[in-house]
Amino acid sequence: MAKRAESPQGDSPSSIITLLLRYGALMLIDALALFLFYRLATDGVWELAVAIVLITLLVNVINLAPNLVPLRWISPSLALLLLMVVYPIIYTVYVSFTNYGDAHPYTKAQTIALILNEQIVGRSYSWAAYVRGEELGVMLIDEDGSLEFVAGNAAPRRVERVDGELPQEVDGYILDDSRGRRLRVVAQGTFGPADDPITVNRNLAIVVNEKTPRYIWDEAANTLTNVETGEVFRADDQRGWFIRADRYEEYLAAVEADPNARLGDFVMKTSQFPLQVGYRVVVGLQNFERFFNSPALRGPLVSIFLWTVTFAFMSVLLTFTVGLLIALLLQAKTPGRRIFRTLLIVPYALPALIAVVTWRGMLNDNFGVFTLWIIRPIEGLLGVDIPSFFADPTMARVGLLLVNLWLGYPYFMLVCSGALAGIPSDMYEAASVDGANWWQQFRSLTLPLLLVSVGPLLIASFTFNFNNFVMVEAYNEGGPPIAGAAFGAGHTDLLINYAFQIAFGTGRGADYGLASTVSIVIFMIVATITVFQKRFTRNWEETGRNV
Amino acid sequence: MSSAGVSLKAGIDAKSKKRIELGYRGQQRIWMIVRMAILTAMVIFALFPVVWIVSASFNPKQSMVSQTLIPQGVENAEQLLRNYNTLLNTPRYPFWRWVANSVFIAAVTSFGTVMLCALSAYSFSRFRFWGRSNLLVFLLLVQVFPNILAVVAIYLILQQIGTHIPFIGLNTAGGLILVYLGGAMGVNIWLMKGFFDTVPRDIDESALVDGANHWQTYWLLIFPLVRPILVVVGILAFVGTFNEFALARVILRDNESWTLMVGLYTNFVSNNFGQNWGIYAAGSVLGSLPTLIIYLLLQDQIVGGLTQGAVKG
Numbered sequence: 065m066a067k068r069a070e071s072p073q074g075d076s077p078s079s080i081i082t083l084l085l086r087y088g089a090l091m092l093i094d095a096l097a098l099f100l101f102y103r104l105a106t107d108g109v110w111e112l113a114v115a116i117v118l119i120t121l122l123v124n125v126i127n128l129a130p131n132l133v134p135l136r137w138i139s140p141s142l143a144l145l146l147l148m149v150v151y152p153i154i155y156t157v158y159v160s161f162t163n164y165g166d167a168h169p170y171t172k173a174q175t176i177a178l179i180l181n182e183q184i185v186g187r188s189y190s191w192a193a194y195v196r197g198e199e200l201g202v203m204l205i206d207e208d209g210s211l212e213f214v215a216g217n218a219a220p221r222r223v224e225r226v227d228g229e230l231p232q233e234v235d236g237y238i239l240d241d242s243r244g245r246r247l248r249v250v251a252q253g254t255f256g257p258a259d260d261p262i263t264v265n266r267n268l269a270i271v272v273n274e275k276t277p278r279y280i281w282d283e284a285a286n287t288l289t290n291v292e293t294g295e296v297f298r299a300d301d302q303r304g305w306f307i308r309a310d311r312y313e314e315y316l317a318a319v320e321a322d323p324n325a326r327l328g329d330f331v332m333k334t335s336q337f338p339l340q341v342g343y344r345v346v347v348g349l350q351n352f353e354r355f356f357n358s359p360a361l362r363g364p365l366v367s368i369f370l371w372t373v374t375f376a377f378m379s380v381l382l383t384f385t386v387g388l389l390i391a392l393l394l395q396a397k398t399p400g401r402r403i404f405r406t407l408l409i410v411p412y413a414l415p416a417l418i419a420v421v422t423w424r425g426m427l428n429d430n431f432g433v434f435t436l437w438i439i440r441p442i443e444g445l446l447g448v449d450i451p452s453f454f455a456d457p458t459m460a461r462v463g464l465l466l467v468n469l470w471l472g473y474p475y476f477m478l479v480c481s482g483a484l485a486g487i488p489s490d491m492y493e494a495a496s497v498d499g500a501n502w503w504q505q506f507r508s509l510t511l512p513l514l515l516v517s518v519g520p521l522l523i524a525s526f527t528f529n530f531n532n533f534v535m536v537e538a539y540n541e542g543g544p545p546i547a548g549a550a551f552g553a554g555h556t557d558l559l560i561n562y563a564f565q566i567a568f569g570t571g572r573g574a575d576y577g578l579a580s581t582v583s584i585v586i587f588m589i590v591a592t593i594t595v596f597q598k599r600f601t602r603n604w605e606e607t608g609r610n611v
Numbered sequence: 612m613s614s615a616g617v618s619l620k621a622g623i624d625a626k627s628k629k630r631i632e633l634g635y636r637g638q639q640r641i642w643m644i645v646r647m648a649i650l651t652a653m654v655i656f657a658l659f660p661v662v663w664i665v666s667a668s669f670n671p672k673q674s675m676v677s678q679t680l681i682p683q684g685v686e687n688a689e690q691l692l693r694n695y696n697t698l699l700n701t702p703r704y705p706f707w708r709w710v711a712n713s714v715f716i717a718a719v720t721s722f723g724t725v726m727l728c729a730l731s732a733y734s735f736s737r738f739r740f741w742g743r744s745n746l747l748v749f750l751l752l753v754q755v756f757p758n759i760l761a762v763v764a765i766y767l768i769l770q771q772i773g774t775h776i777p778f779i780g781l782n783t784a785g786g787l788i789l790v791y792l793g794g795a796m797g798v799n800i801w802l803m804k805g806f807f808d809t810v811p812r813d814i815d816e817s818a819l820v821d822g823a824n825h826w827q828t829y830w831l832l833i834f835p836l837v838r839p840i841l842v843v844v845g846i847l848a849f850v851g852t853f854n855e856f857a858l859a860r861v862i863l864r865d866n867e868s869w870t871l872m873v874g875l876y877t878n879f880v881s882n883n884f885g886q887n888w889g890i891y892a893a894g895s896v897l898g899s900l901p902t903l904i905i906y907l908l909l910q911d912q913i914v915g916g917l918t919q920g921a922v923k924g
């Protein structure tokens with residue numbers, strides 16, 4: 065290959081402008097990245113902050129190093145791919161090792177900060193009114209008799225009692241506790257500095273308001289103490305909960321007895337916390353253990369896994385068979401081939417969601433046209449009772465495959481048409497001279513040659529259907545439900561729908577950790593299929609060459 | 612049987628058929644009729660749902676129970692178009708807003724995909740550099756994992772970024788576009804690179820000799836030459852984004868920011884499907900038209916791009 069001379073930047077008149085543009089864009093990106101890094105780091109979202117800095121660094125290196133010119137062209141795509149595809153995959157792995165979810169939404173530091181924000185409000189005092197000209201002041205009288213004076217926008221000031229009486233004058237303010245003054249104090253309402261005001265209630269007798277944190281955090285002891293009630297909560301850094309110290313042993317015993325139990329119920333009983341949530345910690349393989357060991361999860365898991373494989377396999381088989389059949393029919397000299405083809409692509413040209421939902425209507429148990437026009441007559445003819453498409457597990461699955469056949473065959477029809485046209489006709493000639501009949505020709509000539517080019521697509525279609533989330537979601541949201549299963553698992557749920565339900569499903573709250581675990585398991589299955597595909601396609605290519 | 616099979620088995624030289632026994636013509640005709648019958652049956656299977664949804668959209672009674680193939684009780688245009696009227700003129704259903712969101716998101720995604728992928732494809736096609744083949748394989752490998760699998764992570768990332776840069780956060784078109792763009796890179800770069808490879812390199816060489824730099828060569832010479840594949844990728848990206856549902860539903864949260872697919876599904880399918888059947892049908896008909904027209908008009912180009920990508924990818 066000829067070595068291409070790198071055109072010197074200075075030669076062309078536009079290069080100064082491009083140079084400025086490039087540096088300008090880089091600076092803009094860097095500024096944005098730094099801003100995000102600073103803000104995200106402040107939030108404690110270190111993973112994303114670091115990822116953004118690394119990606120930005122990479123983009124900078126690529127665009128500044130003189131010998132990486134080819135990569136400059138790729139850098140925008142690469143940056144997007146890293147941020148929106150690669151990082152999410154890595155982050156998914158990380159989340160699968162944590163207890164992230166509605167029950168553990170924040171890091172420990174964030175959670176403590178939130179809890180310390182929780183303040184005791186509306187502490188009541190007796191009070192007396194003071195006046196200086198038109199300005200008002202308030203003397204707060206605590207239960208123990210100590211005094212504090214608040215006026216205008218000044219901070220509260222401690223005042224000593226003289227002879228057991230309220231002072232007659234403070235900072236020029238004169239005691240005037242008449243009813244009229246008190247009313248005026250109530251009318252003004254707020255006193256003290258703007259960031260920490262005290263409020264006088266409409267209730268004339270008492271009032272005022274002071275804010276103190278309800279909890280005190282003790283770093284060394286790893287405990288939170290409720291100032292009002294004296295309750296102590298101990299942090300469990302392994303599982304991310306604050307547990308009442310007096311019941312901590314009981315809690316540990318419960319955990320030990322059943323490490324995979326959902327702790328929420330027990331924690332609710334023992335923590336009685338204003339926030340009612342734990343914090344995010346790395347829990348190691350606990351999600352994986354829960355996923356594979358808990359009966360409520362494992363039962364449906366096996367069934368869902370088997371169905372996912374069956375669904376993907378049957379979908380590919382059906383769509384490929386029908387698509388190939390039509391491709392063969394269209395290849396023969398049939399009048400109106402072009403019109404047939406155009407009409408037969410229509411299912412492929414419709415938005416999948418709309419198509420599936422339309423079928424959902426047509427298969428409806430009571431009023432669906434498919435049920436009324438086809439299922440009922442068959443029932444009448446055979447004298448049997450065909451169960452409904454949405455209540456019966458088997459029928460739901462049959463319906464799903466039917467709809468997917470409708471959606472998917474045009475793709476294989478198109479692909480097979482292309483591939484068939486690519487098979488040289490002299491091969492058939494030779495075969496028929498040798499006396500091979502149609503079936504022999506098809507089986508030992510057409511199919512192997514077709515599979516060389518279409519084979520990888522079959523596997524791609526398998527992985528696609530393995531994760532065909534929208535199909536199931538739009539058809540019946542995974543129903544009918546499997547009895548006794550957690551997270552509303554249903555008979556038509558694919559693994560990906562199951563993961564989705566765990567993450568975003570209503571009911572028990574989101575559990576991102578567990579959902580990511582399911583995603584990781586799917587990742588691994590897909591990866592295995594990919595390796596398998598590489599082997600498989602290589603085999604096919606070899607057969608193709610031998611033919 | 613064998614001769615019939617041969618005729619079914621298409622594309623075969625006519626000569627080999629001609630020397631077959633008498634009655635061949637008759638048999639051939641029967642097989643043709645069988646073929647036609649099968650194809651017609653398939654067409655009915657393929658088109659019936661479309662006919663049915665169109666009929667539902669014109670049924671003045673809206674509900675699924677009352678639907679007949681030919682809408683009953685239609686006496687004037689108002690009744691015929693009642694579902695469309697309800698859909699378009701009910702403030703609760705910001706239909707045009709959904710359409711505008713969908714079109715905006717799909718257009719920006721499609722434009723961005725074409726521009727960014729073309730840049731990358733040019734580099735992969737024209738330069739030889741360290742790590743090139745590894746990068747290409749990496750693009751393919753990443754593509755094996757659909758981004759719906761990492762949806763939890765994507766959701767959290769947008770949430771985290773969105774607190775500081777609101778227009779690319781959750782519930783925004785910007786955030787969704789970023790996600791789509793990231794997901795669109797792999798396959799499309801491959802598809803385009805395949806096409807770029809078919810443009811003779813002599814064109815670049817001569818331009819470079821004449822003193823043009825790479826950018827000028829790319830922008831003024833190559834870019835116009837590869838327009839067909841850019842159009843195909845752009846259209847496929849537009850249609851794919853316009854019809855996308857899963858990610859859009861997770862990321863977009865309220866009625867005003869929904870795309871057409873999410874809006875239709877959440878308003879008419881998630882609750883009272885049977886009662887909303889007619890309105891849903893009207894929405895589907897309007898919502899399917901853009902894609903359908905694009906596909907049917909450009910089917911040759913799209914099929915070309917599809918099979919090319921398929922064989923290559």
